[in-house]
Amino acid sequence: MPSRRTVLAGGAAMLAGPFPAASAAGSAPLRFGVVADPQYADAEPHVGLQRYYRNSLGKLRAAIAAFNAEDLDFVVTLGDVIDRHAESYDAILPIYATLRHRHVVLLGNHDYALAPDVLKTQPGLLGLAATHYDYTAGGMRFVVLDGNDVSLFAPPPGDPRWAIAQDRIGVLAAAGAENAKPWNGSLSDAQFAWLGDVLDDARAKRQRVVVLNHYPVFPANPHNMWDSGRIAALLARHPHVVAYFCGHNHAGNYAEAAGLHYVNFHGMVDTPAENAYAIVEIAGDRLDIRGFGREPSRSLRLRSA
Template identity: 65%
Template structure:
């Protein structure tokens, strides 16, 4: 008897054209950095934390009117305090689409006893995972893996994070900031394995992470160059989406589109989110609010 997985794999193979291109129209929503908290605004950074609830309600109304396969939030659902999830997650539950999350640095700005609960609150089985939709494999990374804030206080990854940060400072790298992070060797090996699995199944890959890796920026992962070097040698990787840098950013390198989506939390009343469409050799981003629209050509693997 054919399993559901084998039927889905066969359907994806029929839809796939040469070199992993798919003729299926895949549309999904993207939100970055709602960063909600019941707190006064930070006027210096232009962040209005409490206003994100109304911005999320408005975004949900727009996204619910669209035919989408899922909606992903690229981290920093909250700004601080575990109780903030109690206010914003009910708004996410109003989405009629499948909802995907990944973790940002502010998602760990909670009391130490709650650090291990963050992924579970968001319904995530693990901080890093992957899933396939319509011939595209989405690989979700945990850029907080080796950081000064996400691991428990006595975890050796905190010591490793301190060493990596000091090395970055010694090399005068612009991303030598305590609010950035990096991947463990174990997660990097897992990433290599998932990219190999996607290649074997003739799938193109979109990588999702909270932290940018290109172009060079103070917000980048400490190990950004390690990731871009890996992707450059994987012709089926077509895009990398992230948040964290609220101003947004974009680069094309080795035929890969590195898109930094703008933060929803910024400004008192202007939101930012997007609908992404991938079909054939095109990647279309329809921006809402402060998020720009983009029309991008995709490479063939």
């Protein structure tokens, strides 16, 4: 079995490598795989929460076998690769290493459930050079957000973002907001401004945009980001943003607002045996999701920019 260092070196190379050039009209559709919340740990199941931690290894192997049998542009994991403890990566990363496609990975709240002396090394544990970034594939712009940016668990001790997080959750709790939960997070003002700049740039280049995040922002839900309102409002002002994909709410969810599709993918960890993953195909004005196991299939029309 390869070491974590070997796996991470390969993963970092994949993340840093160039994505395919924008597809020309009439070329093959953009296709990619989606996994949400494997949340692996070598731990007994938490039946009350419907978390079957060890079983995610077998489910991920099955999902990757399905992905490897397809021609895909990349595969994305929408956060929570592990449930806790850095050593959990030693078991799950070798499975990801068998993936023949590029792997785009986001960090979730559980990816930060690490010992204090290890916490400061995240996101390097997954080979990430940055926790929010963007890339182009198949002529579309993908924007990866870091919803842990201002939270009670990701910033290291002494980081000013921790105090901002306390203020934000305090305001929400005082207002009785259902998403005033310590396991949610928010964007820093700097990252929010960066998001606006990227959306403006994509619009100038006539690129449609798909936003990827661990946390949902719409519709209202206890799992939503603390600053979900300002994020959803920003996306609504950019008609070239066609979809928002997330995990975190393991029950899954879907909503549409003015042609923008918010798809919350089901958590892989939630059942003893039934899997949950998807293959997405975007061609022309259609976005088709082929769901496996608990993940439903959807055929969605894309709004015009």
